Amino acid sequence: MRTKLFIPRASSPLLAEASLFQSAPLASTPIGDIWRWGSDNLFPEALSLLARRSTTHRRIINDKADYISGKGFTIADEALRSRALIDLANSSGETLRQVVNRLAFDKALFGNAFLEVVTDSAHSFLALFHQDATRCRLAKDGLHVVLHHNWSRYVPSEAASLPLYPNFEEGSDGNLHSIIHYKDYEPMFSHYGVPPYIAGLNVSTIAYKTDTWNISRLDNSFQLSGVMLLDGGLESEEQAEELMRTAQRKFAGKPGQVMFMIKECNDGDSSRFIPITASNEGDWRELHDQATGDIVVAHSWFRSLSGLDYGGGFSSERILHEWEVALNTVILGEQEELLEPIRALLSSIFGEDGTSLAVVNRPPSRSKPLYMKVWEARKADGLDYDPADPEQQIYVAQVTKYGLKNID
Secondary structure, three states: OOEEEEOOOOOHHHHHHHHHHOOOOOOOOEEOOEEOOOOOOOHHHHHHHHHOOOHHHHHHHHHHHHHHHOOOEEOOOOOHHHHHHHHOOOOOOOOHHHHHHHHHHHHHHHOEEEEEEEEOOOOOOEEEEEEOHHHEEEEOOOOEEEEOOOHHHOOHHHOEEEEEOOOOEEOOOOOEEEEEEEEOOOOOOOOOOOOOOHHHHHHHHHHHHHHHHHHHHHHOOOOOOEEEEEEOOOOOHHHHHHHHHHHHHHHOOOOOOEEEEEEOOOOOOOOEEEEOOOOOHHHHHHHHHHHHHHHHHHOOOOOHHHOOOHHHOOOHHHHHHHHHHHHHHHHHHHHHHHHHHHHHHHHHHHOOOHHHOEEOOOOOOOOOOOOOEHHHHHHHOOOOOOOOOHHHOOEHHHHHHOOOOOOO
16 A cells, blocks of 8 residues: 555635744844845834734724824914924925824834935025835935835936935935934944834734634534545656645645545545544634733733723723823823924924924813813812813813813
């Protein structure tokens, strides 16, 4: 009797994605006139792909960007040109909030973000453009950022460069251009920042793979894994290979958990399927739940703000509490980092006091109805209140219109 084994393998696209997720060393090494971002210079592309595959990971990045960019901006009434920039940040019609939202998204995803600044020698205008971080690499001279549309096929003649802020250079349009590089500090990495969730990169991959495994089981109609024993006389190795390929197309499921055995025997047809039973359903669920929780921790984020605990009931008090913690531990710090160079630009180019530029922060849920007056809300919270105080006579709706104010 001659027996041959065949174990179906995962499809090549899945293998390619898995290897891309594990694009490891982040240390920068030169390639031409730029510093590599990752060992293959495609680490941002790997992070982007992972964010499009891992549900919780992507939700946290989206929410972080939305909370950090807030509901808009306020600035002193006398800063008229700065106020106009808030409403129209560039020639593409984007508001300052839209630009900052994209910067916050890139910084949460890559640990790096890039903001292009455009003005002229007379400082008659100021425009701010977000540049996709996946298109940007740092030049080896330490003074420029190189932009290219496809770093997997880098052609230096097709790239453009912008000077790092505070340096400006004249572009082909006659205006002065510069680019601000935001990056999260990480020891040993001097050129590029490292995303804050780097310790949870592997668990993000686990969450993606457990989702993929469940999808594969669904596509396979939840068929049992096992051994398919095929009986038949084979005249050549080529015939055996063809029989295995035919059996794979007919019987194998996407999870690749069916093993085929082809044998020759003389006594009748003994082809049969031998199922392999394993009670590991709970293990997979626990693995997915643990990976999801680890993702939240790695992001320095909170479960209720990630939409993970809604199944147990909607607790507005818990959401408000965790939002307050997130505001003081994550959101305000990120806002200051993003706004600091923008405030400096408003002062240097417009000659206006940019320090009053602030984000309008609003909680995701309201604990007090908008028709309550401030003194009524203070009374409900057990705080000191004065119904005769004109400032406490305004409605909560008037407070939230312009962002949170300290009414303690």
